[in-house]
Amino acid sequence: MNPALKSILLYIHPLPESILEEIDLYFQEQTFPKNHLLLKEGRPCQYLWFMEKGAARYFHTTEEGKEANVWFSFDRDILASAPSFANQSPTHESIQLMEDSTLFAISFHDFHRLLQKHHTFALWYIKLIEKFYITQIEDRIGDLQFLSAKQRYEKLLLLFPDISNRVSLGHIASYLNITQETLSRIRAGKM
Amino acid sequence: MNPALKSILLYIHPLPESILEEIDLYFQEQTFPKNHLLLKEGRPCQYLWFMEKGAARYFHTTEEGKEANVWFSFDRDILASAPSFANQSPTHESIQLMEDSTLFAISFHDFHRLLQKHHTFALWYIKLIEKFYITQIEDRIGDLQFLSAKQRYEKLLLLFPDISNRVSLGHIASYLNITQETLSRIRAGKM
DNA sequence: TGTAGTTTTTGATGTACATCAAAAGTATTT
DNA sequence: AAATACTTTTGATGTACATCAAAAACTACA
Numbered sequence: 001m002n003p004a005l006k007s008i009l010l011y012i013h014p015l016p017e018s019i020l021e022e023i024d025l026y027f028q029e030q031t032f033p034k035n036h037l038l039l040k041e042g043r044p045c046q047y048l049w050f051m052e053k054g055a056a057r058y059f060h061t062t063e064e065g066k067e068a069n070v071w072f073s074f075d076r077d078i079l080a081s082a083p084s085f086a087n088q089s090p091t092h093e094s095i096q097l098m099e100d101s102t103l104f105a106i107s108f109h110d111f112h113r114l115l116q117k118h119h120t121f122a123l124w125y126i127k128l129i130e131k132f133y134i135t136q137i138e139d140r141i142g143d144l145q146f147l148s149a150k151q152r153y154e155k156l157l158l159l160f161p162d163i164s165n166r167v168s169l170g171h172i173a174s175y176l177n178i179t180q181e182t183l184s185r186i187r188a189g190k191m
Numbered sequence: 192m193n194p195a196l197k198s199i200l201l202y203i204h205p206l207p208e209s210i211l212e213e214i215d216l217y218f219q220e221q222t223f224p225k226n227h228l229l230l231k232e233g234r235p236c237q238y239l240w241f242m243e244k245g246a247a248r249y250f251h252t253t254e255e256g257k258e259a260n261v262w263f264s265f266d267r268d269i270l271a272s273a274p275s276f277a278n279q280s281p282t283h284e285s286i287q288l289m290e291d292s293t294l295f296a297i298s299f300h301d302f303h304r305l306l307q308k309h310h311t312f313a314l315w316y317i318k319l320i321e322k323f324y325i326t327q328i329e330d331r332i333g334d335l336q337f338l339s340a341k342q343r344y345e346k347l348l349l350l351f352p353d354i355s356n357r358v359s360l361g362h363i364a365s366y367l368n369i370t371q372e373t374l375s376r377i378r379a380g381k382m
Numbered sequence: 383t384g385t386a387g388t389t390t391t392t393g394a395t396g397t398a399c400a401t402c403a404a405a406a407g408t409a410t411t412t
Numbered sequence: 413a414a415a416t417a418c419t420t421t422t423g424a425t426g427t428a429c430a431t432c433a434a435a436a437a438c439t440a441c442a
Contacts, residue, residue: 062337070332083329088319090324092333115317119310122317126306130277134230137328138274141261142283144335145368146253149429169390179430184391191428340399360420370400375421382399 002029004052005104008076013127019118026110031102038079038096038103045084045106051077054101055166058093059174069175071140072167074160078132079103098167149178150186193220195243196295199267204318210309217301222293229270229294230286236275238296245292246357247358249284251363260366262331263358269323270294290326322333340369341377 001024009015009023032038041061041137051073058071058081070093073079084091088108112122143152153176156163160170163172174176185191192215200206200214220243224231232252242264249262249272261284264270275282279299279336305312334343347354347356354363364374376382 008374060333060337068336070336083321083326086325092329108441115314119313122310122313126317126320129317129325130274133325134277134320135274138283141328141332141335142251143330145259145261146251156240159246168388180390181392181431188391190392359418370420371420372401373399379421381422 002027002104004076005029005050008050008052008078008104009124011076012131013124015124016120019114019120021104023106023114023121024044025043026106026114027104028106030105031100032097034097034100036097036101037094038097039081039091039093041092042090044088044108045081045091046088046108047080048085048108048111049079050104051075051079052102052104054103055098056095057098057167057171057175060093067174068177069171072163072175073161074166078128080091082129082133098171144177144183149176149182150191152176152178153183153186193218193295195267196241199241199243199269199295202267203322204293206315207311210305210311212306214297214312215295217305218295219297220293220332221296222291223288225291226286227288227292228285229288230272230275230282230284230324232283232285234283235279235299236272236282237279237299238271239276239299239302240270241295242266243272243293243295245294246289247286247292248289248358248362248366249286251284258365259368260362263351263354263366267355269319273320273324289362335368340367340373341382343367344374344377345367 005024005027006020009020015023027050030049038049038056053075055075056073056079057069058073059067059069061067079095081091081093081095083089084093085108089096115125143155147155153172156172156176160166169183169187170180173180176183178186182191193209196215196218197211200211206214218241229240229247244266246266247264247270248260249264250258250260252258255347270286272282272284272286274280275284276299292358306316334346338346344363347363347367360374360378367374367376373382
C-alpha cells in the first residue's frame with residue numbers, strides 16, 4: 001500500500017492490517033492538472049478523495065452566475081462534498097483544483113460495501129466524520145457569525161500560514177465572504 | 192419501549208427488534224421545566240437527547256458576555272453538541288430549554304458501548320449524523336454566507352412556520368445574526 | 383523585450399445593517 | 413386595577429463593508 005495513503009488512513013483512526021490490504025484494492029491513485037474540476041454542481045459526488053499533495057477549493061455558483069468559495073483543502077486532507085456523497089444526491093458545491101494535485105480516490109459503491117462488511121471500517125468512518133467534518137464545520141459557522149472580516153482573515157492565516165503564496169487574493173476573499181478590494185485593504189493595514 | 196422514542200429511532204434508519212430492546216435499557220425519559228440549562232459551556236456533552244416534545248436553543252457566550260443563538264431544536268429532534276459529544280471535550284455551546292420539555296437521554300458511555308458492540312448500531316449512527324447533521328449544517332453555512340437578513344428570516348419561517356409563537360423575537364433575531372430592532376423592522380415590512 | 387492578460391491596489395460613493403435612546407405594548411405579580 | 417418587569421417597536425445616527433471605476437503591478441508568452 002502506498003505509504004502516504006496508509007499514513008492518512010491511520011492518522012484518522014487505527015485499522016487492522018487485513019482491512020488496510022483490502023481497502024488498498026479499492027483506492028486508485030490519480031493525478032490532475034491545475035484547474036481540473038473534480039466535482040461539478042448538479043452531479044452526485046461519487047468519490048471520496050484523499051489529497052496526497054495539492055490544493056483545492058469548494059465553491060457555489062450564485063444565481064447571478066458568480067462563484068463563491070466555501071472551503072479549501074490542501075495536502076493530506078480529505079475531499080468530498082459530504083452531503084452529496086452521503087446521499088448520492090446532486091451536489092450544490094463544485095470542487096476545483098488550484099494546483100497540480102495527486103489524489104487517492106475510492107468510489108461510493110466500494111466505500112459503502114466496506115462499511116457494510118466491516119464493523120471496524122464503520123467505526124473508522126465515524127472517526128473520520130467526527131475529526132474532519134464536525135469539528136471543522138462548527139468552527140466555520142462560528143467564524144462567519146462572530147468574527148469581523150479582518151479577524152476571519154487573521155484566523156485563516158493562523159490555520160494556513162502559507163496560503164497567500166498558494167491561493168490568489170480573489171479566492172481567499174471569496175472564502176472569507178468579502179470582496180477582493182476589502183481583503184486588499186485589510187492586507188494593506190487600512191482596515 | 193416508549194412508542195415516541197421508537198418512532199424517532201426508526202425514522203433515522205431501521206434497527207432490528209433485538210437491538211431496540213437493548214437500546215431501551217439505556218434510555219432514560221426526563222422532563223425539565225422551561226429555562227432549564229441542559230448543557231453548560233465548558234462542560235463535556237455527556238448525553239445525547241431525543242426531544243419528544245419541547246423547544247431548545249443552542250447558544251454561545253461572547254467575550255462581552257452576550258449570548259448568541261446558533262441553533263434551535265423542537266419536537267422529535269435530536270439534541271447534543273456534536274463536537275463535544277464526539278470528543279467528550281468541553282463544549283463551546285450551551286443548550287437551554289425554551290419550553291417545558293420531555294426528552295429521552297442516553298449517556299456517552301452507553302452510546303459508545305452500543306457502537307462497539309453492534310455493527311448495525313454503528314451504521315445507524317452514521318445515518319443519524321448524515322441525516323440530522325451534515326445536511327442541515329451545510330445549509331446553515333450557505334444561508335449565513337449568501338442570504339440577506341430578510342431572506343434568512345423568510346427561510347426560517349418556511350422551515351418552522353409556528354416559530355413566532357414559540358420563540359421570542361430576541362431569540363430569533365440572535366439566531367439570524369441580526370439585532371432585535373432589525374428583525375422588528377423586517378416583520379413590519381420596513382426592510 | 384514588448385504586449386496582452388490577469389491580479390491587486392486605490393479612490394469615491396452607496397447601503398444593509400448596527401447602535402443608541404426612548405416610547406409603546408404585553409405579561410406577571412401584588 | 414396598579415405596579416413592575418419584560419418584549420417589541422420606532423426614530424436618529426453611525427459604520428463595516430459593498431459597488432463601481434480606473435490605475436498600477438505583476439505574469440506569460442510571442
